[in-house]
Amino acid sequence: MGKVTATAERRVEAPLDKVRAIVADYSGSRPKILTEHYRDFEVTEGGSGAGTVAKWKLQATSKRVRDVAATVSEPAPGTIVETDANSSMVTTWTVREAGEATLVRIETSWDGAGGIGGFFEKTFAPAGLKRIYDGVLGNLDELAATN
Numbered sequence: 001m002g003k004v005t006a007t008a009e010r011r012v013e014a015p016l017d018k019v020r021a022i023v024a025d026y027s028g029s030r031p032k033i034l035t036e037h038y039r040d041f042e043v044t045e046g047g048s049g050a051g052t053v054a055k056w057k058l059q060a061t062s063k064r065v066r067d068v069a070a071t072v073s074e075p076a077p078g079t080i081v082e083t084d085a086n087s088s089m090v091t092t093w094t095v096r097e098a099g100e101a102t103l104v105r106i107e108t109s110w111d112g113a114g115g116i117g118g119f120f121e122k123t124f125a126p127a128g129l130k131r132i133y134d135g136v137l138g139n140l141d142e143l144a145a146t147n
Contacts, residue, residue: 002111006126008133009105011098014144016078019102020095022144024049024080026072033139037132050074054082060128104140106133 012019022029027047034041039057046052052072059065068089070082080093089110096103108129 003109004111004125005107005109006129006133007105007107008130008137009103010134010137010141012102012104012137012141012144013100014102014141015100016095016097016102019104019140019144020078022140023093023095023104024074026052026054029143030054032143033136035132035135035139037135046072049080058132060125060132102144104137106137108133 022033025048027043031041034056037059039059041054041056043052043054050073053070054072055067055069057065058068066089067086068082069085070091071085073081073083075081078095080095082091082093084090087110089108091106091108094103094105094107
């Protein structure tokens, strides 16, 4: 069993504070930036930044659905960490200044399966999750431009 990591990054043409606010707003903005891969998104505690608890189903493939129960922390300004209570999955959103724009990075890591299944997971899952995150970041860019 090895660590599996998926990463996506995008330059968002909006000010840092605006983008940080959108990323941290689980009850308002977050549902607007999610793609069709996310279902049943619900905030159960909080709603903005650290202390928020949210749950959703992530449909990574036609056969692979992950039930996520995330608790949100903010260990540093511009860093939002979603820790899944149902698995070893941890997703870190990093939002930092990039001149007049903002650079947003999403990185998810989890303990992969062993054996041949683990080989395929480590080989294919990061690219699939990156495609999903590219869609989320595109939606974030659009929302930041219109808000």
